Amino acid sequence: MADKYDRNLIVIGAGSAGLVTSYIAAALKANVTLVESHKMGGDCLNYGCVPSKSLIRSARACADMRGAERFGINPVEPEFEFSRIMQRVREIITTIEPHDSVERYTSLGVECIQGKAVITSPHKINIDERELSSRRIVIATGARPFVPPIKGLDQISALTSDTIWDLEQLPQRLTILGGGPIGCELAQCFARFGSQVTVVEMAPTIMIKDDHDAADIVRQSLERDGVKILIGHRAAEVKVNDGQNRLVCDTDQGQTETGFDQLLVAVGRKANTDGLGLEALGVKLNPNGTVETNKRLQTSVPGIYACGDVAGPYQFTHTASHQAWYASVNGLFDRFKSFKVDYSAIPWVTYTEPEVAQVGLTEAMAAERNLDIEVTMYKLAELDRALTESSTEGFVKVITAKGKDKILGATIVGAHAGEMITEFTLAMKHGLGLNKILSTIHPYPTWMEANKFAAGVWKREHAPAWALTLLEKFHRWQR
Numbered sequence: 001m002a003d004k005y006d007r008n009l010i011v012i013g014a015g016s017a018g019l020v021t022s023y024i025a026a027a028l029k030a031n032v033t034l035v036e037s038h039k040m041g042g043d044c045l046n047y048g049c050v051p052s053k054s055l056i057r058s059a060r061a062c063a064d065m066r067g068a069e070r071f072g073i074n075p076v077e078p079e080f081e082f083s084r085i086m087q088r089v090r091e092i093i094t095t096i097e098p099h100d101s102v103e104r105y106t107s108l109g110v111e112c113i114q115g116k117a118v119i120t121s122p123h124k125i126n127i128d129e130r131e132l133s134s135r136r137i138v139i140a141t142g143a144r145p146f147v148p149p150i151k152g153l154d155q156i157s158a159l160t161s162d163t164i165w166d167l168e169q170l171p172q173r174l175t176i177l178g179g180g181p182i183g184c185e186l187a188q189c190f191a192r193f194g195s196q197v198t199v200v201e202m203a204p205t206i207m208i209k210d211d212h213d214a215a216d217i218v219r220q221s222l223e224r225d226g227v228k229i230l231i232g233h234r235a236a237e238v239k240v241n242d243g244q245n246r247l248v249c250d251t252d253q254g255q256t257e258t259g260f261d262q263l264l265v266a267v268g269r270k271a272n273t274d275g276l277g278l279e280a281l282g283v284k285l286n287p288n289g290t291v292e293t294n295k296r297l298q299t300s301v302p303g304i305y306a307c308g309d310v311a312g313p314y315q316f317t318h319t320a321s322h323q324a325w326y327a328s329v330n331g332l333f334d335r336f337k338s339f340k341v342d343y344s345a346i347p348w349v350t351y352t353e354p355e356v357a358q359v360g361l362t363e364a365m366a367a368e369r370n371l372d373i374e375v376t377m378y379k380l381a382e383l384d385r386a387l388t389e390s391s392t393e394g395f396v397k398v399i400t401a402k403g404k405d406k407i408l409g410a411t412i413v414g415a416h417a418g419e420m421i422t423e424f425t426l427a428m429k430h431g432l433g434l435n436k437i438l439s440t441i442h443p444y445p446t447w448m449e450a451n452k453f454a455a456g457v458w459k460r461e462h463a464p465a466w467a468l469t470l471l472e473k474f475h476r477w478q479r
């Protein structure tokens with residue numbers, strides 16, 4: 001018999017990835033220990049999804065009040081104390097906290113330990129002076145905001161997604177470095193609260209990873225909210241003179257300067273691998289700093305797995321928990337069987353107004369891969385439900401394999417895009433084509449009907465001409 005260990009699984013990090021990994025292990029009756037050095041719930045609960053979506057709701061209330069005219073109601077300028085809005089955000093975190101708490105996980109059968117774990121061998125970790133052993137270890141230590149080395153940045157206390165939630169006063173002028181999803185969501189929020197927001201993005205567009213038409217709509221929407229967007233701007237230096245802060249950027253046309261009171265750095269997230277003992281063990285990292293894993297989430301050191309933001313390639317809560325199933329099951333059963341992670345239909349959503357939701361390929365990704373595709377578009381301006389809600393901005397775009405109804409990707413921009421995308425995710429995951437969506441009853445009048453109507457557009461474009469000519473002749477003969 002091989003070596004014996006105290007546990008089946010040790011999971012390091014109690015964010016979405018670690019919580020779900022340990023939950024699954026406990027549900028499968030394994031002896032599992034979860035180690036967390038900071039806050040249970042990790043980034044999603046404390047600094048990510050939960051606070052940002054809570055803040056977005058308050059910002060939308062402001063926008064709705066100002067834009068009430070479109071509902072036939074006199075518009076009003078919202079009155080609020082910013083600190084009260086931030087208090088609401090913290091209250092929501094507190095309300096959700098029990099879902100991710102030590103008490104809940106202990107009751108589920110997970111041993112929870114507070115402390116910083118260092119991996120000392122493929123089967124051992126240290127927490128302070130204590131040594132624990134386990135047959136398998138899962139690294140789920142997440143990621144943190146990446147702060148680039150910009151000259152002069154150390155003169156100010158720049159905000160990140162870790163610290164912005166502590167703000168008590170609304171910044172008058174907020175500059176946001178980075179026009180990705182986090183930057184765009186927060187830019188819209190703060191502009192709607194009344195800050196003068198500038199987004200600085202070095203790429204030629206914001207939301208570079210998303211569908212270009214979708215990013216364009218978001219850009220227009222942010223600009224309507226008063227956000228100034230500087231694309232093709234690379235931050236070069238922070239200058240502080242007489243208490244005045246300025247961000248100097250390099251552009252193709254020379255340098256620009258933007259004054260600000262607060263600077264939020266939102267240029268990406270770096271995997272938390274420092275101080276874990278990975279180098280000594282020979283656990284390899286990818287060039288972007290994430291832990292290298294194979295398709296079964298095993299690292300370069302057998303016995304050690306990784307999942308969630310620390311492993312990538314995606315950095316979302318739902319991909320962290322999706323991977324967690326594989327990390328847990330493979331970690332527990334790999335001596336008998338293990339599974340490759342299914343990345344065939346990964347959705348993601350940016351919660352701006354309008355929302356942008358994506359699953360599978362965008363047009364640009366399909367072009368990069370030289371795929372022979374067709375693009376079908378249905379505009380929400382034609383959807384009855386969107387018209388009743390005076391919210392017609394956006395579209396459903398579906399990428400299909402040429403001549404087939406097989407869905408390769410979908411982009412939805414609109415009021416409820418994040419909810420609507422799941423129909424395409426389900427279809428892609430289970431191999432259902434547009435014909436199946438078209439033949440499914442969607443209640444009237446719902447936003448989801450737009451998905452069916454997009455399938456209808458595709459169907460009309462693929463109606464066989466010879467059959468229609470024959471039908472025309474048949475009906476003429478029938479008259």
Ligand SMILES: Cc1cc2nc3c(=O)[nH]c(=O)nc-3n(C[C@H](O)[C@H](O)[C@H](O)COP(=O)(O)OP(=O)(O)OC[C@H]3O[C@@H](n4cnc5c(N)ncnc54)[C@H](O)[C@@H]3O)c2cc1C
Binds near residue numbers: 039182315
């Ligand atoms: C502003 C913002 C908004 C976001 N919005 C969304 C969204 O709307 N939807 C979405 O899907 N995703 C969103 N995300 C991303 C999402 O938060 C992350 O993808 C998710 O939290 C990753 O989970 P994780 O478990 O991999 O890592 P984390 O949540 O970071 O958890 C890792 C945990 O490991 C702990 N840890 C680290 N090192 C050690 C150690 N040595 N010992 C013990 N514990 C350790 C950390 O303290 C942390 O609690 C957002 C992120 C941000 C910043």
